[in-house]
Amino acid sequence: MNDKNQPDGTNPWMKSLMIWLGVVLALVLFVQLFDSRTRVAGGEGIAYSEFLQRVEDGSVKEVSIADNIVSGTLTNDSAFRTQAPDDPRLIDRLIAKGVKFSAKPREEPSFWMILIYQSLPFLLILGVAFFVIRQMQKNAGSGAMGFGKSKAKLLTEKHGRVTFDDVAGIDEAREELQEIVDFLKDPTRFARLGGKIPKGALLVGSPGTGKTLLARAIAGEANVPFFTISGSDFVEMFVGVGASRVRDMFEQAKKNAPCIVFIDEIDAVGRHRGAGLGNGNDEREQTLNQLLVEMDGFEANEGIIIIAATNRPDVLDPALLRPGRFDRQVVVPRPDIEGREKILSVHMKKVPLAPDVDSRTIARGTPGFSGADLANLVNEAALLAARKGKRLVAMREFEEAKDKVMMGAERKSMVMTEEEKRATAYHEAGHALVSLHVPGCDPLHKVTIIPRGRALGVTWNLPERDRYSMSMNQMKARLALCFGGRIAEQLIYGADALNTGASNDIQQATDMARSMVMEYGMSEKLGWLRYRDNQDEVFLGHSVARSQNVSEETARLIDQEVRRFIEEAEARARQVLTDNLDELHKLAEALLEYETLTGEEAKRAIKGEDIGRGEGDRSRPAAPAAGSSIPRTRPKKPGPFGDPAPQGA
Template sequence: MNENKEPDGNPWMKSLLIWLGVVVALILFVSMFDSRARTTAADGIAYSEFLQRVDEGSVKEVAIAPDMVSGKFTNDTSFRAMAPADPTLVSRLSAKGVKFSAQPKDEPSFWMILLYQSLPFLLILGIAFFVLRQMQKGSGSGAMGFGKSKAKMLTEKHGKVTFDDVAGIDEAREELQEIVDFLKDPTKFARLGGKIPKGALLVGSPGTGKTLLARAIAGEANVPFFTISGSDFVEMFVGVGASRVRDMFEQAKKNAPCIVFIDEIDAVGRHRGAGLGNGNDEREQTLNQLLVEMDGFEANEGIIIIAATNRPDVLDPALLRPGRFDRQVVVPRPDIEGREKILAVHMKKLPLAPDVDSRTIARGTPGFSGADLANLANEAALLAARKGKRLVAMQEFEEAKDKVMMGAERKSMVMTEDEKKATAYHEAGHALVSLHVDGCDPLHKVTIIPRGRALGVTWNLPERDRFSMSMKQMKARLALCFGGRIAEQLIYGKDALNTGASNDIQQATDMARSMVMEYGMSEKLGWLRYRDNQDEVFLGHSVARSQTVSEETARLIDSEVRRLIEEAEGAARKVLTDNLHELHRLAEALLEYETLNGEEAKRAIAGEDLGRDEGDKSRPAPLVSGGSSIPKTRRPKGGFGDPSPQGA
């Protein structure tokens, strides 16, 4: 790939020459105005001294100017003196026999007058030009060149990426392999009359590898790769974005065949007419120019536009029609096979201990994106380095999963015995409900060690990747929400309730409301989707007023939500009341060991020995089974694992 270079040589030497020119101009300007004063000061004498020398007879000859006299003394030395209007001078010179003559006034030439008057303005303009050029040099545009494209050409020195570096998204790779084949051999498609899609839109959640996939296409095809962000087009001046789009395509034509990658295209490609007022003229003009360049009267052959976005629903329909971004490639979160391949890519750079199994880690991380897995491997390496180890073991990966999802352990946080005991019963209540209510995910881990903003955490995680949830599973999670609050109520009474269950109540309420208003899980309300009156939006052609609910429907929704909450509360209360002795055993085990995994929690409920060493009671046994996972969403406050379905 070729790299764009400045044709003017060394930019440091160029700047030095400009500064030297400015200094020389300043010196010349000052010297021109000060020349007469310096000349007079060099050999000038006072007029009174001149008259005295005339009277003494030591003056040989004199040249009389309107405001100056000059000449030579009898010893042939020159003199000069500023002279006032003196009518007696000629008679005094004649009386002493001095040879004298008259000189006209020294008038500057036309060119000198022009230079005197224009030099200050030229100097000011030159300095302003230089300052503007330096201010805009970093953005890739010269002085007053706001319309120049900010697209950067990616070269091999930045690190060549191929499909071997992209794992876990095989379907997306197959979709884009056709573009690579076209860039390598365009005649293969032209012989049969086929035309390659002009644009490919990569759609996926943050961190799934859209940008990496675009770089891999350029690396495989070995063609120039221009990259730019959607926000780089838009400026405060109307028309600048459209000019930058034109300039970007001009650069691409010179390097065709090539790839132009626009990241976060929703910044410039949003639905036209969706804004309030006329503050979006610049963005809409930029979008219009992009539409014309991609599929207008002038065909841009050999230029492949690849764009990435997390919000395809807000893009303008004209951008997605055939001839422009007519191929949408979904880049999903990887499944277990994909996660294993991604982990293998990132683990190649780490010195691993023999007990590290990428398959086990992959089974324990459903919902993780490629960026999440890269962060997981990096955190494990940092933890091993902090401990002074030479190899990264499975224990570091387990601790890294906990840290990535829930934050670091707050070991410095001091809790009273009463608070610690209340937290133990709260988390034991969550764990016990998950073990007895049919439909709950398997118990992964329960701890009373504060992490992030949570005083304790209970993780219930699915056995495999999940893409939807049944009504039975959602009701089980509703019951799981109230396990902690009901456990505290049974042990301490209603008057001792605290604020620790606020996040549990919020999650339960949101889930029950979604079941009624979005998922059609209420017989009274039917299979309709309802919207709160407060959820009116301004994106689109009109406000969605037809989806708001009446007062009567709102009361029915509230009653159905309350019914689901009360049923879940009753189910959790029955489990804890019938198994109160198990609640005490599990809470006592948590107070002793602080952290238990799922199998240890079951043994503690049964009254069995957990089998830990005396010096390592605070660390749970490592999990080697594949029946655990980590939720995607962090929980800000205490309770249990994320209730939202993975991939829903």
């Protein structure tokens, strides 16, 4: 692979400089040749009549005549020149006055000079036209002469190259692709047992999980040419251009085989054919058809491996996913706790860390984070430390960065009245107290009344480990937790003083109770049946809302069961807060004093113990210990009072 993406390895800057130097030199030569016939000796230009007058006066010392140009010096040694007409008496006048004169023969241009002089304009025109055409055809189809050229770029990373050592947290996906790299390095190892090199691999995963990073790692590991292109680069407004670009891309790949072609966001061109029931995009379908033929048609493209990435595999055409085209689908999931720790270690290598930073604690506190989220977390922590003028990034910056990423930035400019602040404290204290007393709730990690994002306060409950499902007891505990804030306000201020702050609590509790009844089969009266279709089901490329196909009697029963779950949760939360009203007051007062409490500090506060902070650290809690509480997944649009989001299955 040549440097600077040039086919001949020439530095493009030097190449452009040489072209412009050639153009300037040609222009200078042209001007010189054009002006050679009119160039004369130096001196002051005078009129011919004045020259004759000075000859008569005897003030001319000597004269040189060359092709009607008369030049010379006067008696005062000053130079002059003039243009002489055809004057046959000039020689006689000079002889009569005793003026020394000489004559130079007319210089006839040589044959080569005449040829250059006459052909130079045409050469300049041809050179400019060639230069313009080269610029139009540059970058594979960027101009009018290259519509059908492929936009695939040959990746030549020599500095900052990514390898599999830079990919962490997705070991299974890395092993699948490592096999492809090994196949390219030593194909005989697999061929001796009858194995064939795979035609393609499809990387499937949520945004930010590292699909493109994996592709770059393959490029860094494999000592073969690596072409990269986006799915949207194929489709143009002209029908047939996309198919032409697919053909040209595979022609380039054949010339460099064995090689790898990476197509990012392949769903832009690989959607299900026939989408829209007759109103499909002909250009996109033709492009997809050509891609299918090139990957596995009559002509086998041996040595070309296609690696594609998408986060929407459900919309891809089935013909694209069959064996022989994409032989393997590699799922790139969100990392678990071990993977998050490895990813954090990779990103922390570039950051100067304080001794108290523990990547394991941060990993345990960020379930559901993708690789991109973790990279953003480390970057935010570094920015916070730089803003404070620190030389090292401490655990406190990582905690603040985690709060900022998960709950939003602190709204320091927001001014709350003392009554609003106290209502927020009781609301969040109600959430926290229910989570501490109801079995099945996740451990309390942090509770704060500092406004963040769209929330005036947040109660943060975190599971002990990465969770992939929830039991019925856990979901009922979560329902009770949702109503802890509203009931705490009702107990303190009365039913007439309720505000709109619990709207998100009610929404989350209602959605969870309806899912328990209609999707999870947790209602004895309705049984193990699913009564809800996918609300955003993707069908032939369109998102359509499916109506609930239930009878009126069943719908009435569903509403009754949903109400029953809600009322049971309300009663459970009310009982906890009524029995522990003193603890509610203590926790609310601690929140008003410190604004933010960790789970351990909240437990000490309801017991009446000293929280253990210094005077200079009233509203910023210390980082939790490695074995304390573990964060839940990121909140889903927290409401005005920071209601916790339910943990879905």
